[in-house]
Amino acid sequence: MAVYKLNINGKKLQVDVDPTTPMLWVLRDHLDLTGTKYGCGIAQCGACTIHLDGNAMRSCQLPVSAVGDQSITTIEGLSENGDHPVQKAWLEHDVPQCGYCQAGQIMSAAALLQNNASPSDADIDTAMNGNICRCGTYTRIKAAIKTAANG
Amino acid sequence: MTLIKTSYNRRSFLKTSALAGGGLMIGFNWLTSCQAAAEEEVLQMPDEWFDINAYLKIGDNGVVTILSPNPEFGQNVKTSMPMIIAEELDVDWKNVIVEQANFNAERYTATNQFSGGSAGIRRGWEGLRMAGATARQMLCEAAAAAWEVPVGEITTAAGMLHHEASGKSAGYGEMASAAAQIPVPKEVELKDNKDFKIIGTSRKNVDGKKIVTGQPMFGVDKKKEGMLIAMIAHPPAFGMQLKSADTDAAKGMPGIRDVFTIKTLQDDYERAGFDTNAFPEMIAIVGNSTWEVMNAKKALKAEWEPFSEHSMVVNGWGGKQEVTIPAGLESTTSHREEMAKLAEQPAKVSRKDGDPETAFKNAAQVIERTYTAPFLAHNCMEPMNFFAHVQGDKVELAGPIQGPGVIEQTVSARLDIPVENIEIELTRMGGGFGRRAYGHYIVEAALISQKVNAPVKLMYTREDDMTFGIYRPSYSATYRAALDENGNLTAFHVKGGGVPESPVFANRFPAGAIDNYLAEEWSIDSNITIGAFRAPRSNFIAGAEQSFLDEVAEAAGRDPIEFRLELLERAKNDPVGERNDYDAARYAGVLELVREKSNWGQEQPNVYRGVSAYFCHATYVAHVLDLVMENGKPRVENVCCAIDCGIVVNPDAAANMAEGAITDGVGNAFFGAMTFKDGAPEKKNFDTYRMIRMSEAPRNIDVHFVPSDVDPTGMGEPPFPPIFGAVANAMYKATDKRSYHQPFLGDQEVLG
Numbered sequence: 001m002a003v004y005k006l007n008i009n010g011k012k013l014q015v016d017v018d019p020t021t022p023m024l025w026v027l028r029d030h031l032d033l034t035g036t037k038y039g040c041g042i043a044q045c046g047a048c049t050i051h052l053d054g055n056a057m058r059s060c061q062l063p064v065s066a067v068g069d070q071s072i073t074t075i076e077g078l079s080e081n082g083d084h085p086v087q088k089a090w091l092e093h094d095v096p097q098c099g100y101c102q103a104g105q106i107m108s109a110a111a112l113l114q115n116n117a118s119p120s121d122a123d124i125d126t127a128m129n130g131n132i133c134r135c136g137t138y139t140r141i142k143a144a145i146k147t148a149a150n151g
Numbered sequence: 152m153t154l155i156k157t158s159y160n161r162r163s164f165l166k167t168s169a170l171a172g173g174g175l176m177i178g179f180n181w182l183t184s185c186q187a188a189a190e191e192e193v194l195q196m197p198d199e200w201f202d203i204n205a206y207l208k209i210g211d212n213g214v215v216t217i218l219s220p221n222p223e224f225g226q227n228v229k230t231s232m233p234m235i236i237a238e239e240l241d242v243d244w245k246n247v248i249v250e251q252a253n254f255n256a257e258r259y260t261a262t263n264q265f266s267g268g269s270a271g272i273r274r275g276w277e278g279l280r281m282a283g284a285t286a287r288q289m290l291c292e293a294a295a296a297a298w299e300v301p302v303g304e305i306t307t308a309a310g311m312l313h314h315e316a317s318g319k320s321a322g323y324g325e326m327a328s329a330a331a332q333i334p335v336p337k338e339v340e341l342k343d344n345k346d347f348k349i350i351g352t353s354r355k356n357v358d359g360k361k362i363v364t365g366q367p368m369f370g371v372d373k374k375k376e377g378m379l380i381a382m383i384a385h386p387p388a389f390g391m392q393l394k395s396a397d398t399d400a401a402k403g404m405p406g407i408r409d410v411f412t413i414k415t416l417q418d419d420y421e422r423a424g425f426d427t428n429a430f431p432e433m434i435a436i437v438g439n440s441t442w443e444v445m446n447a448k449k450a451l452k453a454e455w456e457p458f459s460e461h462s463m464v465v466n467g468w469g470g471k472q473e474v475t476i477p478a479g480l481e482s483t484t485s486h487r488e489e490m491a492k493l494a495e496q497p498a499k500v501s502r503k504d505g506d507p508e509t510a511f512k513n514a515a516q517v518i519e520r521t522y523t524a525p526f527l528a529h530n531c532m533e534p535m536n537f538f539a540h541v542q543g544d545k546v547e548l549a550g551p552i553q554g555p556g557v558i559e560q561t562v563s564a565r566l567d568i569p570v571e572n573i574e575i576e577l578t579r580m581g582g583g584f585g586r587r588a589y590g591h592y593i594v595e596a597a598l599i600s601q602k603v604n605a606p607v608k609l610m611y612t613r614e615d616d617m618t619f620g621i622y623r624p625s626y627s628a629t630y631r632a633a634l635d636e637n638g639n640l641t642a643f644h645v646k647g648g649g650v651p652e653s654p655v656f657a658n659r660f661p662a663g664a665i666d667n668y669l670a671e672e673w674s675i676d677s678n679i680t681i682g683a684f685r686a687p688r689s690n691f692i693a694g695a696e697q698s699f700l701d702e703v704a705e706a707a708g709r710d711p712i713e714f715r716l717e718l719l720e721r722a723k724n725d726p727v728g729e730r731n732d733y734d735a736a737r738y739a740g741v742l743e744l745v746r747e748k749s750n751w752g753q754e755q756p757n758v759y760r761g762v763s764a765y766f767c768h769a770t771y772v773a774h775v776l777d778l779v780m781e782n783g784k785p786r787v788e789n790v791c792c793a794i795d796c797g798i799v800v801n802p803d804a805a806a807n808m809a810e811g812a813i814t815d816g817v818g819n820a821f822f823g824a825m826t827f828k829d830g831a832p833e834k835k836n837f838d839t840y841r842m843i844r845m846s847e848a849p850r851n852i853d854v855h856f857v858p859s860d861v862d863p864t865g866m867g868e869p870p871f872p873p874i875f876g877a878v879a880n881a882m883y884k885a886t887d888k889r890s891y892h893q894p895f896l897g898d899q900e901v902l903g
Binding site for chain 1: 224225226227353355356358360362364365366369371372374380405440441443446530533534579580581582583584612804807810811812813815818836837838843844846848851
């Protein structure tokens with residue numbers, strides 16, 4: 001076990017965990033930030049996507065010991081009142097069905113728009129290909145990303 | 152207006168004894184409820200709530216809480232069921248708060264709180280309307296008494312009561328306390344469809360805001376003071392069982408509380424239909440945190456051994472049966488060989504019309520084709536999990552389950568605790584697709600909690616989830632069609648089977664449309680467990696049948712839509728046989744609508760079209776799918792979809808369902824497959840099990856509903872089965888080659 005001081009959603013938080021613990025489980029089990037979801041544990045589904053210094057990252061493959069002083073943003077910290085343009089666009093298009101993958105989808109989409117304000121269809125395909133939606137809401141996700149980009 | 156007796160559902164309307172002495176104040180927890188309006192404005196909470204019936208309570212300020220009975224797994228019941236109640240209550244949707252009801256078999260009889268079979272809205276339609284209408288009637292009676300006017304002169308609109316002659320008006324909140332004292336009316340009036348203000352209008356997902364902000368709402372998010380994390384290890388292959396477990400190494404790992412074996416079903420237990428479980432004996436690992444338990448699981452040493460043939464009593468849909476479970480370690484290659492062999496042999500006749508043998512003998516042309524599909528895993532994004540806290544003879548359960556009423560019986564029998572002492576909280580489910588009708592994981596969680604005497608959250612890893620079984624079966628269907636010299640279809644023969652069940656619906660189209668018809672079925676026993684998967688059996692047979700009809704239409708020199716419509720015309724005007732299970736006019740209706748909306752017949756360069764239609768779960772669906780080839784690979788450019796599901800309760804949400812089913816179908820048609828070697832599933836996670844992703848999804852989907860006054864039917868399953876045929880038929884146009892064996896593009900390439 002070791003103590004880690006983490007910068008999460010603009011707050012300094014401390015955990016005492018095994019150094020190999022993936023950030024996914026640090027967030028979910030130790031910090032009660034359960035918006036970040038477990039889907040596969042091998043960085044293949046994107047449900048656990050967070051931002052590490054602004055870039056989309058699969059938290060299931062990110063050991064807590066590798067985080068250092070990089071800042072982490074989770075779905076809970078993406079915006080103060082759930083009013084990030086991507087979140088608003090998601091509501092406007094009523095994207096979710098079951099909703100389980102959507103935090104990861106939103107985090108990937110927000111990171112995409114941060115780096116590319118008006119992504120093409122091909123850009124969206126590439127950036128979002130790592131996020132599985134088992135309900136198949138991809139057409140709405142794409143439409144919502146375009147709305148957020150234009151908003 | 153329709154008068155309806157309230158008696159059959161009266162238990163939902165019996166008031167709790169606490170009400171007898173006056174209005175009951177109900178505790179209210181903002182965190183577990185959702186504001187229907189989902190927009191920025193926040194509702195003012197009332198000081199007092201009045202419990203009107205099981206489905207709703209009204210606040211003294213007119214705010215209404217509606218309890219949604221059915222478990223939500225993305226099919227939108229948590230929004231659309233309350234919409235139905237709110238409609239008959241005649242309240243403004245903006246003043247509605249929705250809460251998920253816990254499981255309560257006695258109170259929620261309108262739907263039995265079972266989510267599956269696309270039956271929720273269909274089954275609940277009358278009862279849910281009655282819940283709203285009864286409350287409205289009680290409010291009217293309360294107002295009539297207060298104003299001393301005849302109740303028949305009271306009208307309602309948007310949560311207000313009016314008496315025109317006296318000019319008196321009051322909000323529902325003002326009359327709620329008095330209404331709660333009114334005896335439940337013996338009969339109530341339901342609205343005419345033309346007066347609907349909420350039903351038929353698109354309303355946003357009531358959980359939308361919570362989903363996009365990552366609020367805890369799923370089973371995996373459940374927490375309780377002192378809660379431990381549990382995982383299981385089940386046999387690595389079907390046909391195997393636990394021989395011995397060496398738990399010492401795992402027990403010594405950091406954070407581990409206990410490691411032990413559990414047996415979820417006793418050998419002599421008479422299983423219900425949803426008690427499917429290939430691995431009733433397994434190892435449980437319990438510890439402080441998920442990562443520690445995962446690591447201990449890796450350190451576990453266990454010996455597994457092949458089991459012998461054995462039998463069990465299953466009291467399922469077909470009545471009580473003794474089922475034999477064969478021994479052996481099965482493989483996909485041997486399944487394929489066996490299936491090919493049985494497809495050649497005569498099988499059990501399930502329907503015969505006319506004289507198919509003679510018709511085939513006299514045919515000018517006979518077309519015969521065989522279609523196959525592999526097993527599929529459900530792969531819900533939220534792996535199986537459940538919270539359990541067993542304290543003495545009290546059981547507290549919470550998590551994702553489609554059929555809480557079914558598994559409660561199993562938990563009760565296994566723990567020998569009466570159902571009255573078992574509470575089940577229904578959490579939002581991260582997908583279901585049929586998989587969560589099988590609640591073995593709840594029994595496991597309860598047994599583990601009982602053993603460690605602590606609240607426990609059982610978590611399946613993705614690998615546990617994907618390799619546990621309860622798959623969509625592997626199927627095969629061989630079709631033969633006889634055409635005369637004029638291209639008329641004179642005989643039709645379907646012979647289908649699978650591991651371990653047949654996919655054939657003998658009385659479904661084109662049965663009834665052809666004079667000479669034969670349906671035969673076969674099956675191969677297996678120890679690999681299967682379960683309902685989005686439109687069971689239909690999810691294969693629709694694609695096979697619709698691909699075959701396409702090929703027959705081509706051989707007959709006919710347009711594929713026109714060919715189907717001619718068959719349906721025959722079924723409508725002069726049906727063959729009496730057991731046909733579809734309405735030919737409604738079936739034709741969706742084909743006609745999709746023909747119009749897709750501009751069928753107007754070819755576009757380099758766009759390849761396929762059509763397909765199907766009827767299941769009381770709903771009719773037709774698709775026209777446009778395919779383009781990009782770098783030698785097919786890509787779905789557009790899907791035009793026509794649906795007849797009667798009244799559409801929440802149109803945009805229903806369209807979302809159809810879009811998802813279409814995308815799911817395209818993905819499984821192209822890539823979906825679970826394969827086995829020596830009993831072991833060959834795919835354990837998404838690096839090898841290929842799922843459809845953004846770059847492969849249809850670029851656009853247009854959903855059109857047939858305007859209808861017919862009571863609503865289901866949407867979760869029906870748009871899924873026919874998409875396989877539309878993909879296959881468009882692929883043929885694009886490549887000149889017919890696709891007979893799913894997955895059409897192979898299951899190998901994985902894009903992580």
